[in-house]
Amino acid sequence: MENKREILSVKDLNKSYDAFKLKNVSLTLQAGSIMGFIGRNGAGKTTTLKSMVNLVHSDTGSVEFFGMDIKTHESEIKQRISFAFGGVDYYLQKKLGTITNVYKRFYDQWDEKAYEDYLKQFELNSDKNVKELSQGMRVKYGLALALSHHAEILILDEPTSGLDPVSRDEILNIFTDVVDSKQASILFSTHITSDLDKCADEITYIKNGEILVSEEKDSFVDSYRLVEGSMDQLTEALKSIIIGCHERRGEFSGLIKSKDCENAQDIKCSPADLESIMIHIERRA
Amino acid sequence: MKNLLYKEFKLALHPTCYIFLLMAFMLLIPNYPYYVAFFYQTLGIFFIFVGGQANNDVYFTTLLPVPKRATVKARFGVIIIMELAQIAVSIPFAILRNSLNPLENQAGMEANIALFGLVLMMYAIFNMVFLPMVYKTAFKIGLPYVFACSAMAIFVGVAELSIQLIPALKTTLDTLDLRYLPQQLAVLIFGILVFLLVTTLAYLKSATRFEKIDL
Numbered sequence: 423m424e425n426k427r428e429i430l431s432v433k434d435l436n437k438s439y440d441a442f443k444l445k446n447v448s449l450t451l452q453a454g455s456i457m458g459f460i461g462r463n464g465a466g467k468t469t470t471l472k473s474m475v476n477l478v479h480s481d482t483g484s485v486e487f488f489g490m491d492i493k494t495h496e497s498e499i500k501q502r503i504s505f506a507f508g509g510v511d512y513y514l515q516k517k518l519g520t521i522t523n524v525y526k527r528f529y530d531q532w533d534e535k536a537y538e539d540y541l542k543q544f545e546l547n548s549d550k551n552v553k554e555l556s557q558g559m560r561v562k563y564g565l566a567l568a569l570s571h572h573a574e575i576l577i578l579d580e581p582t583s584g585l586d587p588v589s590r591d592e593i594l595n596i597f598t599d600v601v602d603s604k605q606a607s608i609l610f611s612t613h614i615t616s617d618l619d620k621c622a623d624e625i626t627y628i629k630n631g632e633i634l635v636s637e638e639k640d641s642f643v644d645s646y647r648l649v650e651g652s653m654d655q656l657t658e659a660l661k662s663i664i665i666g667c668h669e670r671r672g673e674f675s676g677l678i679k680s681k682d683c684e685n686a687q688d689i690k691c692s693p694a695d696l697e698s699i700m701i702h703i704e705r706r707a
Numbered sequence: 708m709k710n711l712l713y714k715e716f717k718l719a720l721h722p723t724c725y726i727f728l729l730m731a732f733m734l735l736i737p738n739y740p741y742y743v744a745f746f747y748q749t750l751g752i753f754f755i756f757v758g759g760q761a762n763n764d765v766y767f768t769t770l771l772p773v774p775k776r777a778t779v780k781a782r783f784g785v786i787i788i789m790e791l792a793q794i795a796v797s798i799p800f801a802i803l804r805n806s807l808n809p810l811e812n813q814a815g816m817e818a819n820i821a822l823f824g825l826v827l828m829m830y831a832i833f834n835m836v837f838l839p840m841v842y843k844t845a846f847k848i849g850l851p852y853v854f855a856c857s858a859m860a861i862f863v864g865v866a867e868l869s870i871q872l873i874p875a876l877k878t879t880l881d882t883l884d885l886r887y888l889p890q891q892l893a894v895l896i897f898g899i900l901v902f903l904l905v906t907t908l909a910y911l912k913s914a915t916r917f918e919k920i921d922l
Contacts, residue, residue: 477769477921478922479921496774500770512762513718515762528771
């Protein structure tokens with residue numbers, strides 16, 4: 423898979439509900455990368471992901487996979503991608519083998535050998551029912567299905583939610599292995615920022631239905647600094663640039679843009695991480 | 708379509724659909740409203756959708772690389788197969804009933820060819836009311852089933868009353884007398900045509916609705 427090739431392009435997606443709006447959502451995914459789609463609950467992550475695969479019909483905007491519009495090439499695109507809500511949560515009473523036997527018939531590129539290998543690698547038993555699998559194993563089963571039909575893009579809605587830290591780490595390691603071995607690119611939503619610290623190349627941050635930023639993770643993290651100091655250091659000038667200021671017992675803390683650091687001299691500035699960036703941005707009214 | 712039908716039978720079809728096929732034995736009851744034996748299959752079809760909800764069938768299916776319309780067509784396919792199977796399984800029981808007990812059915816229509824035509828019309832009404840209503844939301848299934856059952860009950864009531872109260876219909880349709888075979892075959896053919904036409908319309912309406920909804 424050639425790097426830096428645009429394989430997914432979302433442009434100006436809009437969708438209005440009574441109580442929620444998706445506003446001009448745009449993002450692009452490059453081949454060979456992991457994009458973390460981050461935002462708090464209800465920010466519009468799932469609606470955006472569903473719009474990408476036509477489960478939700480956007481009012482305006484376009485979604486292109488491999489240069490093809492999802493509205494006109496849906497089946498062709500779905501042969502080459504995989505979409506999952508967390509882990510496999512369908513047909514819980516059925517054996518994995520039964521589900522796979524149905525699923526594989528739909529994919530031209532199905533690779534039985536690869537599937538068998540993934541079952542072994544993920545320690546999945548095809549005689550078990552889905553309901554007998556832990557949440558982490560369900561995610562792995564979904565990945566086994568997706569990778570066995572050689573999906574080039576995996577779109578996963580909160581695959582790590584509800585998993586224990588060890589299972590989360592396992593899943594994230596699988597993500598990096600998949601991308602590093604150039605099998606697929608991954609776009610996954612999460613509100614667990616440490617997931618992204620571990621494996622994301624790019625970050626897309628959505629708030630109230632609007633994309634705040636979509637860029638490389640490192641440059642995004644580097645564009646903010648945490649500041650803290652005593653209340654007498656909190657000048658009006660500083661107040662105007664500080665994000666999510668929190669005041670307690672004569673002290674303040676907050677976030678500023680790195681470029682504003684020169685306006686915050688004599689204040690303790692420290693590198694920010696994704697979690698603190700998210701918390702401060704969300705704290706801002 | 709072959710793969711989707713395979714999926715319907717392997718994953719979606721509720722086991723009660725097979726069990727309800729056995730309800731055809733009710734045609735052996737000497738005096739009984741025989742429509743009931745056929746009604747059970749609509750309950751089985753309702754259970755397919757109930758099971759579908761519990762198993763997130765809509766997401767599993769719509770994320771497969773197939774058009775949304777095709778998933779509706781496959782579901783219609785399995786429904787039509789089960790409805791026709793219900794009738795097919797009933798035929799030997801009807802023959803058996805009539806040879807074992809040639810006495811008149813006191814509780815309604817005889818188990819004859821005209822009955823099968825009327826049952827096809829009843830299934831057509833069920834398909835037209837239930838399925839487009841279900842595919843309007845893809846998750847509300849209770850109320851559509853209540854409406855569909857009501858529509859079927861009204862149809863059966865009107866059909867039975869007409870046949871019992873109108874002598875010409877009573878004589879020709881509610882009988883095992885082979886002299887009236889042409890009239891009864893006419894009802895069967897009319898039933899087949901109504902079933903095909905109405906079910907096709909129900910499919911078109913359902914598919915269009917399902918394509919529009921957000922999941």
